[in-house]
Amino acid sequence: LNPQNMMPHLGNSMAPGQDKPLPTERTASIIPKADETGKTWAYPSPQQFYNALNRKGWETPVDAVPMMVDIHNFLNDACWEEIMKWEREYHCDCKDVKLARFMGRPHDLSPKARIYGFFGAEKPFDRHDWVVDRCGKEVRYVIDYYGGYPEGDNPVFHVDVRPALDSPSAFFDR
Numbered sequence: 001l002n003p004q005n006m007m008p009h010l011g012n013s014m015a016p017g018q019d020k021p022l023p024t025e026r027t028a029s030i031i032p033k034a035d036e037t038g039k040t041w042a043y044p045s046p047q048q049f050y051n052a053l054n055r056k057g058w059e060t061p062v063d064a065v066p067m068m069v070d071i072h073n074f075l076n077d078a079c080w081e082e083i084m085k086w087e088r089e090y091h092c093d094c095k096d097v098k099l100a101r102f103m104g105r106p107h108d109l110s111p112k113a114r115i116y117g118f119f120g121a122e123k124p125f126d127r128h129d130w131v132v133d134r135c136g137k138e139v140r141y142v143i144d145y146y147g148g149y150p151e152g153d154n155p156v157f158h159v160d161v162r163p164a165l166d167s168p169s170a171f172f173d174r
Contacts, residue, residue: 012047015054020062022046027073031080034100034133041099043073075157079143082161083132086141090173094135102130110142112160122146129164140164 012024026042033039044052049072050065060068080099087097105127109117117123124144132139142164148156163170 011051012045013051014047015051018050018054018062022050022062022065024048027069029073029080030077032098034098043069043076045069071155071157075145075159079128079130079159079161082159083130083141086161086163086173087132087134091134096135098133100131100133100138102128104128110144111165112142112162113144124160139170140166 014021022045024045024047026045026048029041029043031041033041046065046069049069050060050062053060053065084097087094091097106125108127109123110127113124113127124146126145128143128145130141130143132141140163142160142162144160146158146160148158150156163173165171165174
């Protein structure tokens with residue numbers, strides 16, 4: 001597993017039984033990498049994304065994968081923008097915020113999602129924990145991903161991005 005994203009190496013080869021090839025080019029994100037000056041995180045190629053879904057046992061039509069990758073990339077860039085809003089609001093002294101690592105936790109409800117779910121609210125379909133390097137200090141953010149009601153043919157998603165309540169500073173920010 002790659003310790004930066006807790007994922008195995010995702011190859012760009014076609015999966016067994018795959019009937020159409022998918023693009024293998026990766027797209028750069030807007031999210032700066034903590035371990036490489038001037039570099040940003042690269043999103044998985046559509047083929048890598050398909051291979052990851054296949055490895056998890058999720059049957060996905062090959063034709064749907066490029067759009068899924070576009071949505072994935074858009075959502076993650078939007079999450080980074082939300083993190084930067086928190087950082088600019090409460091920690092504007094640090095101008096060099098970068099993403100150190102992240103972990104998908106789709107089967108773990110955040111405490112907030114668990115409490116809201118107890119009262120009947122919709123539960124998120126995914127959760128990520130992102131560890132941000134704030135000028136040398138590591139800070140964790142929690143991101144809950146929710147599906148919304150489609151607007152015509154367009155899917156709708158909502159994200160709840162916030163500092164994890166694991167330090168006095170984060171508690172104060174929230």
